[in-house]
Amino acid sequence: MVFDLITIFPEYFESPLKVGLLGKAIQKGLLKVRLHNLRDFATDKHRTVDDKPFGGGEGMLLKPEPLYRAIEALKKESPEPWVVYLSPQGRLFNQEVARELLAKKHLILICGRYEGIDERIRQYFVDDEISIGDYVLFGGEAAALVLIETVARLVPGVVGCEDSVKRDSFAEGLLKHPQYTRPRDFMGYTVPEVLLSGDHARIERFRREESLRITFEKRPDLLAKASLTDEDRAFLEK
Numbered sequence: 001m002v003f004d005l006i007t008i009f010p011e012y013f014e015s016p017l018k019v020g021l022l023g024k025a026i027q028k029g030l031l032k033v034r035l036h037n038l039r040d041f042a043t044d045k046h047r048t049v050d051d052k053p054f055g056g057g058e059g060m061l062l063k064p065e066p067l068y069r070a071i072e073a074l075k076k077e078s079p080e081p082w083v084v085y086l087s088p089q090g091r092l093f094n095q096e097v098a099r100e101l102l103a104k105k106h107l108i109l110i111c112g113r114y115e116g117i118d119e120r121i122r123q124y125f126v127d128d129e130i131s132i133g134d135y136v137l138f139g140g141e142a143a144a145l146v147l148i149e150t151v152a153r154l155v156p157g158v159v160g161c162e163d164s165v166k167r168d169s170f171a172e173g174l175l176k177h178p179q180y181t182r183p184r185d186f187m188g189y190t191v192p193e194v195l196l197s198g199d200h201a202r203i204e205r206f207r208r209e210e211s212l213r214i215t216f217e218k219r220p221d222l223l224a225k226a227s228l229t230d231e232d233r234a235f236l237e238k
């Protein structure tokens, strides 16, 4: 999986790409994250990448020419890269979108700044516009990191224990069941007895029911899309 990032702040990514499982995956070559400074695609001596919007109004916009040059240069690197513009106006990012993006293999991620990018780039040179939520950030860098971390988790081998990804919240349409570790008794609050029973079938059923319970309590909207068994439905109707 290759991520090419177009940004005016490549330094933003320095630490996040070195730490934890993401850092290890990059080191092992399981994924590549390449940083491209948009200013390197400007042609004037001041390396200008922004300009005022036509018609007046607040702020500055990223100009089309450097963005176009950057996209075209990176497109030559693989047969069918997928060009994504991180934008508060895009379709909402979630685990399903992450799986779709994983299948693309080569993503070119455009991080906007200021008031955003010239509309002609968005309209004619971008394949996908993705938002990480209904709020406005200073720039697309934080959004790109969210996207990279989420997709990277799905790349085989990145998370040592594959089951942990398969059982993550959203992976099967539900939230993950609550988990407990030692001590058994913490300030009088105890671990559910069934988890200490060693009875794997009972533990599995308990965890499934806990998943159903917390999804019902916290995100009932997810239940409509989740694939549920008759046993699950009977539990929810109780």
Ligand code: SAM
Binding pocket: 085, 086, 087, 088, 089, 110, 111, 112, 113, 114, 115, 116, 117, 130, 131, 132, 133, 134, 135, 136, 137, 138, 139, 140, 141, 143
């Ligand atoms: N003026 C734009 C608007 O109202 O839609 C917002 C521009 S925002 C200050 C600058 C950049 O941050 C955007 O071009 C985009 O790349 C990024 N950005 C802001 N919020 C985002 C979000 N929720 N998801 C993804 N990217 C976001």
